[in-house]
Amino acid sequence: MSFVTRRLAAFSTALIVLAASGSSAPAQKKYDPGVTDTxxxxxxxxxxxxxxxxxxxxxxxxxxxxxxxxxxxxxxxxxxxxxxxxxxxxxxxxxxxxxxxxxxxxxxxxxxxxxxxxxxxxxxxxxxxxxxxxxxxxxxxxxxxxxxxxxxxxxxxNYQSEARIYARYILTNKPNAKIGVLYQNDDYGKDYLKGLKDGLGDKAASMIVAADAYDVAETTVDSHVVKMKSLNADVFVDVATPKFAAQAIREMAEIGWKPLHILNSVATSIGAVIKPAGFQNAQGIISVAYLMDPLDPTxxxxxxxxxxxxxxxxxxxxxxxxxxxxxxxxxxxxxxxxxxxxxxxxxxxxxxxxxxxxxxxxxxxxxxxxxxxxxxxxDFAPIKQVRLRRFEGQTWVLFGPLLSSEVGG
The missing domain is CATH 3.40.50.2300 (Response regulator)
Structure with a gap:
């Protein structure tokens, strides 16, 4: 066997051994802080x-x-x-x-x-x-x-898209509405307000009669609710977290104000918001959902x-x-x-x-x-669709088709 032939044979053997060892080797583990084998x-x-x-x-x-x-x-x-x-x-x-x-x-x-x-x-x-x-x-x-x-x-x-859906609902069902908006005075509340205005388009300025911001340090939002009733708003867009949403529902009942009530999805828990506010006070509230509600018999x-x-x-x-x-x-x-x-x-x-x-x-x-x-x-927005729902009796009732919840959707 010539020198060249011997070199080729040795090289081929080495490749076979390398391939065999590589095929049986486990994939290498890669960890950052916070991870171990267990x-x-x-x-x-x-x-x-x-x-x-x-x-x-x-x-x-x-x-x-x-x-x-x-x-x-x-x-x-x-x-x-x-x-x-x-x-x-x-x-x-x-x-x-x-x-x-x-x-x-x-x-x-x-x-x-x-x-x-x-x-x-x-x-x-x-x-x-x-x-x-x-x-x-x-x-x-x-x-x-x-x-x-x-x-x-x-x-x-996302909040802006959810608010656009409410805007479309208002334009379809109450095109001459006088809208009162209660929103939290931070990026969360302002996101909803922007979405609502964008959805109403040219009509936003004339339809929104009050856009009242509340601060999380406030003990109650009752005065904001009273103000909106005094302005004869017949649609109430309620952009509040659970504590303040429950307060608003109760106050509306106490002062006898009965507008179309639209409640942001982050404050729609029956256990945390609706029941404490009183089922009788929450009838007809409109919101959206993307998850099943445990109390929905469906x-x-x-x-x-x-x-x-x-x-x-x-x-x-x-x-x-x-x-x-x-x-x-x-x-x-x-x-x-x-x-x-x-x-x-x-x-x-x-x-x-x-x-x-x-x-x-x-x-x-x-x-x-x-x-x-x-x-x-x-695309860092995992969930992009919702359905409208209305509170009836002691539960939320879904209605209408799936709606896009994407900005621009």
Whole structure:
């Protein structure tokens, strides 16, 4: 055998050995802070106290859901360590808690932090640190801006589009309306107001007779409601969080004001808002939905609702089934679990965002029929459709077709 032949034979043998060893080698694991072979550390910020404390149940539901996931073996063998802090719906406190989660607790990501003001306060920090601010619990339009904030993604339908849907409803059903708008004096409230004005178009200036902002530090919004009645408004667009929405419903009944009442979707929980305000006072309220309401008999035999009830029985028995915010937390948790499953063993922050931006026709168990979650590298708005609903008796009743909840939709 010649020298050249021997060299070729040796080279061929080496290639065969390399190929064999490469085919049997496991895929390399890639971890960022917060991840080990047995754990994924997830951070969260919720208003467990303060003026928006009704939303705290979302965080408690998520904690229970992750206990369920852990009991079932975790995600690819890793258990979720869910660290949730209270910010009392205070932006400075949210900044403090975000820094603690990222720099002290070293979480992989911050999941479902609640509130437009709080998330606005931490958005630049999270993006500078390149830590996912994932599935923000707020419908502000600003969370869908992957070009400028590639580490921030929303989850629920956006506020401006929801308000445009209300504008179309008003123009169709009460084209000569006098509209009174109550809104929270921050980016959350202003987002809804912009959407309403955009939807009304040229008629906005003449139709809106009052646009009153309330501050979260106020104890009551009663004076704002009285003012709108005095201006003879016959449509009330109520952009308020649960505490203030319940106050407005009660005050309207006390002063005998009966306009067409449109209530933003973030304050429609029967358990947290409607029941405390009085069922008799809430008749005919219009809103939108994208998730099944546990008290709607339509879903009594739905497999997704049965799974939700089983989850409550086994992992969150103290949860109030009448509070639809539990369904929100339960479905948001499912979305995060799907992203982490897609990550496999590549649990880097960069891959988390890559997988979050690659959700295709994904359905959590309680989305309304026909609604799916879809994202892409240029689309950070997971849920884009809703249905109108009206409060009748002691439950919400859906009506009309699926409507687009996209700005420009």
């Amino acid at each position: 754990e994924i550390k997830i951070g969260n910020i919720m208003p467990y106290s303060g003026p928006a404390s009704a939303y705290g149940v979302i965080g408690r539901t998520e904690a229970a859901y992750f206990r369920k996931i852990n009991a079932e073996g975790g995600i690819n063998g890793r258990k979720i360590n869910f660290i949730s802090y209270d910010d009392a719906y205070s932006p400075p406190k949210a900044v403090e808690q975000a820094r603690k989660l990222v720099e002290s607790d070293e979480v992989l990501l911050i999941f479902d932090p609640l509130g437009t003001p709080s998330n606005t306060a931490i958005q630049k920090y999270m993006n500078a640190k390149k830590v996912p601010q994932l599935f923000v619990s707020s419908g502000a339009t600003k969370w869908n801006d992957p070009q400028n904030f590639p580490w921030t993604m929303g989850w629920q339908p 879903w009594k035999d739905d497999p997704g609702m049965k799974a939700f009830d089983e989850f409550l029985a086994n992992y969150f028995p103290e949860g109030n089934r009448a509070d639809s915010l539990l369904v929100t937390g339960y479905n948001e948790g499912q979305t995060l679990v799907q992203v982490l499953k897609q990550c496999g063993d590549n649990l880097t922050r960069e891959n988390v965002m890559k997988q979050a931006a690659n959700l295709k026709k994904f359905r959590t168990t309680n989305l309304l029929p026909g609604i799916t979650i879809n994202t892409s590298p240029i």
